[in-house]
Amino acid sequence: MSEQAAGSATETGDRTTTGDESTVVDSPPPLRVTDLEKHFGGITAVDGVSFDVHEGTLTGLIGPNGAGKSTAFDCITGVYTPDAGTVEFNGEDITGLEPFEICNRGLVRTFQIARELEKMTVLENLMLAPAGQRGESLWQSVTPIARRGVAAEERELRERVWETLEFFEIDHLAASYAGTLSGGQRKLLELSRALMTDPDVVLLDEPLAGVNPSLEKKLLERIHDLREEGYTFLLVEHDMDVIMTHCERVIVMHQGRKLAEGTPAEITSNERVIDAYLGGEV
Template sequence: MTPEGGSPEDADVPTGSTPLEVEGLRKTFGGIVAVDDVSFDVEAGTLTGLIGPNGAGKSTTFNLITGMLEPDAGTVRFNGEEITGLEPHEIANQGLARTFQIARELEEMTVLENMMLAPKGQIGESLWRSVMPITREAVREQETEQLDRVWEVLEFFEIDHLADEYAGNLSGGQRKLLEMARALLTDPDMLLLDEPFAGVNPSLEKRLLEHIHELREEGYTFLIVEHDMDLIMNNCERVIVMHQGRVLKDGTPAEIKESEEVIEAYLGGEV
């Protein structure tokens, strides 16, 4: 069951709409063109894969979408609003959350402490709590609600038994679960997952996929960067192939498999 406390069903993003629209993104580093006129959109409630060889521009595209980098040209719209140039936390507050290829949890804090930092709009951060008793009470009520939700999300990802463990002691797969759990606590409409299965053993990979599919059935939208071709082809409704900084092909898994252009340029003549 999807954790309560906020979901895509709360937002006015009907299935069939395109919450994420990327148009003409370009980014250069010195004389190197990392992303060159990249355009695509992602339909609400779907699993979309973004694939390509190393250096294709996938992670740079993610960074441009989520405000980690500023594009030289192009626009990004989310839920109909332009978010190009916004700070990462501003984009996250719009409902667009992401994970990273290398998990970025706070290693010297416990799993539970990491989770408690994730919810947005925490009134306990306000200076008013020090001078207004009613606000202190509101803070206590909110913290209780957030703690309940944190435990619910930890249970959903089956890491509640690790709540008191320091994040730095977790395995690579457990860190992936923690990072996705933290992202879910921001009440996103859409999640961008950067190599969520890298370094994950087969049993944890299966659990992650189950969680992703369950969340998708509840209405969440996913864009996933992944190198594992079989995993993307077997789990995504749509696949975007990047090559040398550009979108080479955009279509269903069947269309990608049948594309001579993709087979020649990326798959080495074999799917």
């Protein structure tokens, strides 16, 4: 399954067959990062990084602490404007756009440290997430927004919030204040909020850190369910077992640079990766 997904991608883009099965067109990958750079004073956090994330894949982004993974996410999602390089989303240059503009286009991320609003309930947190109305998805809205009244819109939003809470099995926490949740529950809330925006591509920054094994299993199952629906994920994670078991492509960063890229098998046998990063773990 994973080889099949990875195998459908080419160097230049994702290959899609049209209605006429004999015609194969190259479409751009959902996410393409080219020569990305970000400096903080004398520190080069991201140093000329390029990679593609292909449609429908779960791609891992790994590297030691300080490798530049979160900063790369920040540059991709508009938290920082990169000092050089470009970010293309579905073939369009989104470099330097504001985070909300990038989110509106369908590229969303979660943060390493969850950013839910602690003094609001779980339900309120989801009601406040910028709900997407961008057509087909798990939560497809059928009627154009302009033809619906505010009450109908609110009702639809509530329905979607409850569907999302049920999907992540946190509906029993709807009335709890976000600040009272466990670390794992916060991660589920964070992902729920991201999903409310109806994205195509989701960047996950250590979504499993501090999550207990049963919640971790649930979160990974939900991620796989969403992939089946056509969502694309880029996952930063330190647990190599998770990366090697669940991702079909892996990108390795080290000291701001891309050290390697390939299938889990290629990465675990890559001498440079073993020397610089994996060491005794392999």
